[in-house]
Amino acid sequence: MSVLKRIFAVVLILSMCSAFAACGSTDEATPSSEPSKSSDAASPSNSDNKDKKPIYVGFVQVGAESDWRMANTKSMQQTFSEANGYKFEMVDCQQKTDKQITAIRDFIQKGVDYIVLAPNTEAGWETVLGEAKDAGIPVIIVDRMIKTSDESLFTAWVGSNFKKEGEDAVTALENALKEKGVAADKPLNIVTLQGTMGSSAQIGRTDGFAEKMKAHSNWKLLDKQSGDFTQEKGQEVMESFLKSYKDINVVIAENDNMAFGAVKAIKAAGKTCGPKGDITIISFDAVNAAFKAMIAGDIDVDVECNPLHGPRVEEIIKALESGQKVDKIAYVKEGTFYAKDAASTISSRAY
Numbered sequence: 001m002s003v004l005k006r007i008f009a010v011v012l013i014l015s016m017c018s019a020f021a022a023c024g025s026t027d028e029a030t031p032s033s034e035p036s037k038s039s040d041a042a043s044p045s046n047s048d049n050k051d052k053k054p055i056y057v058g059f060v061q062v063g064a065e066s067d068w069r070m071a072n073t074k075s076m077q078q079t080f081s082e083a084n085g086y087k088f089e090m091v092d093c094q095q096k097t098d099k100q101i102t103a104i105r106d107f108i109q110k111g112v113d114y115i116v117l118a119p120n121t122e123a124g125w126e127t128v129l130g131e132a133k134d135a136g137i138p139v140i141i142v143d144r145m146i147k148t149s150d151e152s153l154f155t156a157w158v159g160s161n162f163k164k165e166g167e168d169a170v171t172a173l174e175n176a177l178k179e180k181g182v183a184a185d186k187p188l189n190i191v192t193l194q195g196t197m198g199s200s201a202q203i204g205r206t207d208g209f210a211e212k213m214k215a216h217s218n219w220k221l222l223d224k225q226s227g228d229f230t231q232e233k234g235q236e237v238m239e240s241f242l243k244s245y246k247d248i249n250v251v252i253a254e255n256d257n258m259a260f261g262a263v264k265a266i267k268a269a270g271k272t273c274g275p276k277g278d279i280t281i282i283s284f285d286a287v288n289a290a291f292k293a294m295i296a297g298d299i300d301v302d303v304e305c306n307p308l309h310g311p312r313v314e315e316i317i318k319a320l321e322s323g324q325k326v327d328k329i330a331y332v333k334e335g336t337f338y339a340k341d342a343a344s345t346i347s348s349r350a351y
């Protein structure tokens, strides 16, 4: 080989080596308990946003059991879009906690940057969240809570105060009865359609209502049974209650879809419900269809449970990405809505 060719070959090899060295320094958004350093100024190729690797978010969703859940899913999908700089994968776990545990392990294998978990029930999370912690993947919990003594297993939780919601339902019932002109000392027979047993939404609402209703010695809880937060099961349970008890005065439905099922069962039994009906219905969630049911005169009051967690979770992730500390626990603000106000309020509702 001539001297000139040798010099050219050496120059070519040296320039190729320096090119490979530059590629190796691109910062991969690797999953870690530390915020990813994708915006690290040291790697000039990342200084421009569009070159940033999308943040990989794995969302372990309860299921698609209710209007509330669909609104929750929509909020997460709209927030963690590709256009917003995310790679977003969601697993619908069909209200099965074991499917959620499997989904978390899959996301660990995939090396996501963040795991967002909407836990179906409170128990059974310590082993799998320990695996996520060992893999250095932050876990953000939304909506319901997990039962654990080790708070290092999750980075942050954002959701509702379910016990307060249950207590608010007692106040809602007191006001609904006043609205109807029912004497405060009239004996009342109450049945409760409970949510998914063992979920913090069910536990909080059931316990919160039961504790605060003790102030009313004339209120009697005839029965409570789970309708699993679905309309179909809510209707089935209400049908069985109507067969067992001839004098039900109040239904506490731990979500709107079970309330919709209860309304169908009550009407099919030839009875009436709502502000002008025999049976008072207090529900939870306050989804759009429930406002329509209040306007139609079927439901008396709705205790809100806000599903729009997407922006709240994004705020947490952005803070973590920039190395800021985040609150371990954050409750969302919620209100109570009465049938008489439903028509004037529905247009302002976000879900």
Ligand code: GZL
Binding pocket: 065, 066, 067, 068, 069, 143, 144, 160, 201, 229, 254, 255, 256, 257, 284, 285, 305
């Ligand atoms: C409450 C949420 C509950 C809703 C139901 O935060 O977990 O699950 O009340 C949903 O509608 O199914």
